[in-house]
Amino acid sequence: MPHESTRLSARDWARAALTAIADGGLAAVAVEPLARTLGVTKGSFYAHYRNRDELIAAALAEWRTHCEDGLADFAAITDPARRLRELLTTVVRSVRPLVPSVHLSLLGDRNDPRVAEAVGHVDQARLDLLATTYRELGLPSARAAARARVAYAAILGLSHLAQTDPDAPRSTVLANEAATVFLPPVRASRHASVPKE
Structure with missing residues (x-):
């Protein structure tokens, strides 16, 4: 049974999109397969994003932030x-x-x-x-x-x-x-x- 959509955050979706990108580039970012992977319905996606482009932008921002945080640790x-x-x-x-x-x-x-x-x-x-x-x-x-x-x-x-x-x-x-x-x-x-x- 799918989890309630409210249990997933926008960041959860962005991270799932990053995993898909690692496996197959931007073409691998698709709402229905990601929803299946996350164990939710598409409604969870639309609670956070209007469309796939917004998800890709969020995933890229998440990747940048992750990289910047790692660099900050070394810079210290x-x-x-x-x-x-x-x-x-x-x-x-x-x-x-x-x-x-x-x-x-x-x-x-x-x-x-x-x-x-x-x-x-x-x-x-x-x-x-x-x-x-x-x-x-x-x-x-x-x-x-x-x-x-x-x-x-x-x-x-x-x-x-x-x-x-x-x-x-x-x-x-x-x-x-x-x-x-x-x-x-x-x-x-x-x-x-x-x-x-």
Whole structure:
């Protein structure tokens, strides 16, 4: 028997839509299948959203908020070397073989303006945190920005490979390797002067 529609919030629907996006992109967001998955009738959906477009907008906003909250936790770590190590190891350990990714699935819909804006925002926020961290570790601004891009590209690449490789190396091994490769061999100090370019 379906649950009462009032037991589900708009956020529950947005999160269910995100799960569908991870599995099949925007095309997978459909009211009736989501209602079946959630164990409710379509009436629950219409109690919160007027149409599918509103649900997609809410799902993308939920994804952005989730990503921003995660970044804020790392940004609060004052030691940049520890911040970078924890960021890299946490992200790499979260990559699991054959587990769908919202980010990677959204790339298939990158021509949709809503998706382009959301992915661009998340990418830039992640790159900004990485670049800031590398600057705090003593790299000049241009090198810090370049290193941030390479590190982020590696993270996305690992996520991509994990989508098709059930025999991917254990996440602990990858996390340690990522930290070794992307932590610069400099002594970190928040108050150290940053070399000029």
